[in-house]
Amino acid sequence: MILKVVIRNLLKHPFLNLVKVIGLSLALTGIVFIALFLKNELSYDSYHSKSDRIYRYTITDPDFLGGKHFARTINPGYIPELKEAIPELENFTRLMPVRGGLIKYEERFYNINEAFECDSTFFQVFDARLLIGDKQKVLGNPASMVVTESFAKRVFGETNPVGKVLTLPAGQFYGEQQDFTVQGMMKDFPSNSHFYPDFITTPGADQFANSWAWTYLLLAENANPENVKSGISVYLKNNRETNPEEMDTQVHLQKLNDIHLKSHKLREIEPAGSLTNIYVLTIAALILLLISISNYANLNMGMTGFSAKYMFVNKLLGSSKYSIASYFFIEGLFIVVTTSILSLMIAFPINSLIAKMYGLNLLNGNTFSVAVIVLLFNLSALILGMTPVVSFVSSLFRNRTKRNVSPKMAKGRVSSALIIFQYGFSIALIVSVIVISKQTRYALNSSIGVNEDNIVCFESVHSSIQQKFKVLKAELLKYNSIESVSAMMEPPGGEANDMFPFEMEGYKTDEQNQEYDRIGVFPCDYSFASIFNLQFLSGENFSKKNTDADGSGEYIINEAAMHRLGYSEPDKITGKEFRLIFSAPGSGIEIPGGKIIGVVKDFHLQSLKSAVEPLVFFKRENLWLLNFVISYKPEMQAQALNDMKTVWNSLFPEYPFQYEHVGAMYKKVYKAELLQARLLSVFTTIALFISSMGLFGMALISTQRRVKEIGVRKVNGARVSEIVTMLNRDYLMWVGVAFIIASPVAWYAMNRWLENFAYKTGLNWWIFLATGLLALGIALLTVSIQSWKAATRNPVEALRYE
């Protein structure tokens, strides 16, 4: 019986009920995905069964490369000794990146995205499922490799990989050719792992002594990390420092689970996730929850008026408070069940979209979590959405006559508060979207070489290719589609971390400390400045006179370096004698002395989050030019790429032809921000949509309730415009109030967000003005549709007998 009435009443107001369901569904879908994404982010690396005991070990030293904090540890050959010295240290494993990006199998090169040379203890520290092989033995010998399932499939197809021999080619960083034998195969690492190598292997010989490696320590159960830290400090002091009195090496241990979100060191395995993203998304989810449920409650409350008569007559006929409450409960149940079904229908296509774009299948294996979220959401919608209705029902039973049935006054105030609150959030969200997009665009546009986006980069090419840079350049420049060819030590968006001691005419260094008075260096090819359009404040680009002979070296510095060297006028520093001092035992490399020949304006190679560092650019034959950059005539893109391929394949037939546009490389640098901007704009749209639908519904309800009043006013000589103004006025006022409340909050939040950047766009007043106008415009449009309809209605119809 109740069910019949419920269904009939739901169908009587199809539009308003649709508004309820759509609002709730959009929010629920959004919340499900945010929650799953957060779950993925927050559970990084916790799949290792010993994750709470694993720490990553790093050191900093103010005398070493300016005290920069690297994620890797230098020369970690001594780590095994730590294990002997410190009882609370149960185990360790070191991961050394396999460089060069290529591995050879049966005369073909294969790309490797990520791979490590590691200690045989890898499987004692980390968890990984071995498909072939025994964890205890598989890495037991030198040059034993364990490949992942997908890598094996790529290289060996369906055949058993065990016993296959892979060859790391010679050359990169002066290493020698090295063979590895596959001993096992493991499952691919999950998406919430901060590393996912194609393979791991034990080194051929112990190369850890002179290298950089990410070092992970497994502490004994119940060990105190502070003890381990001080144990390491003591060890370093006694065994490694040249003069123990002046020990200023700092030891750091970072929990494995913290690496993904909290570690922002140099040379991470993969760029860290963004904690800001986590906050932003959490807030977005909360806002969605609040907006959608308040919207639902608001519409519920507005619609009680429609069923008031039914309620009242029922009451007269003797039904109890509970049967009336159960009517509303069943109605609510109907709504949330429909909502859940609709959400699921939206969720699947969205999930496959996310999977395609970000390689993250969020719904996969999360059925239980999804069920919990949906249940909780429905429960809160049901309870919070019912509350105002229940208070209406009880007021119905408190008053004995029909006269006070419509709970007018109190209701008006509550719904206005809810609308203020919804619009406040929407306004704050819009401001955030604008600011974040603006800053990201600013950052991208300030990066070098992205404006025309006609520059491609061959990142970290193999050393045997580096040696042939000159040939490649000469060959490429024969094509008229190619504009310019250059090379640089770090790729666009990379970190220029290396620093050398130096000498400069007129610059006084403490003789004693010369080793520590260093400046950032950046080897590059002649055309570096021209290909990226760097602006010379003084002097000029490298000339042909630059040679490796001492005295004829040419140096270009950036503005920051000029200030670092104690000058403020570019013209004064050009022409000064300058030399970098480089000493790598046995390398035979020496950088020739020479002059500073030019000063360029500071430019952003790295992310705008960090300040521009002083840099000295120099060119030396075939040295450290790891990344090739090639610019082409923008209108000849297809031709140019084709020409590059032709040249590449003729010069380096066995190496894959692999390049990336500089613009795309910078987009990777700002991946977190771009994602934030995109997600936020999606959620802002949803929030604004829900709020506006709610407003539309409220306007519909209130004009329906005011039909008679509007008629009366018209009969008394009110113009249509006056009626519309009257109906709109309140809503606009509420949006205005929402704006006044939301603006300072948004201003504060965005100021905090911008603090992430060393270089930022301002928070202009126009952002707020535009947002306010936008919100007002949307609200006005939404409400005016109703108001106009109501105001132009023939009053005779409205004033027909009640």
Place this chain on the structure above:
Amino acid sequence: MIQLKKIDKYYDAKFQRTFILKGVNLEVKQGEFVTIMGPSGAGKSTLLNIIGLLDEPSAGEYYFWDEPAHKIKEKQKVQYHRSHIGFIFQAFHLIDELNVYENIETPLVYRSVKGKERKAMVADLLDRFNMVAKKDLFPSQLSGGQQQLVAIARAIIGSPKLLLADEPTGNLHSEQGEMIMKLLKKLNEEGMTIIQVTHNEDFAQYGTRVVKLIDGLIREDYQVENRK
């Protein structure tokens, strides 16, 4: 002043046309006090709505203040509603959200009468209707009769030239009813043209003329002999 020539009003249902008014001819001169009588459903309210420019006839010609009604623009209609016409509805139609005082004040607001003046005018009427004590109450807190009084007060406060009263005394006891009729008569004597609908033969005697409407046709139209 008001002239209806062969006015028809009908509604088209699926297969048939229902006539509510059929060939109504009626002329009302300035200063008249016309009473329209007739059984329920005869079309009295419909006729009043047409006269008051709230509804349009389906056929025929209607001259309002000697102007053809179908040529009156929406804007001009609003002006007439502001300054020429006062309405008392059968179902009162008070605004639930406004209290007694504000309800009465409404037409003055649309006529842009100044606040002070408004106050004085409303106070005067409240006094006349013995409603001063009720001025802060909302319609839902009034009896049917009190609501009717408020509706009447609202209709006459702007001193319209034409007052259209649809059963103004329907919910009043006879004493109150007579009071209202006397008031209307006085207003009529002061120059207000009044067209009222009533079922009460006695109250018809307060007017100058009676029109009997049956099934959309004018059956009788005569001057009142012994006006009360």
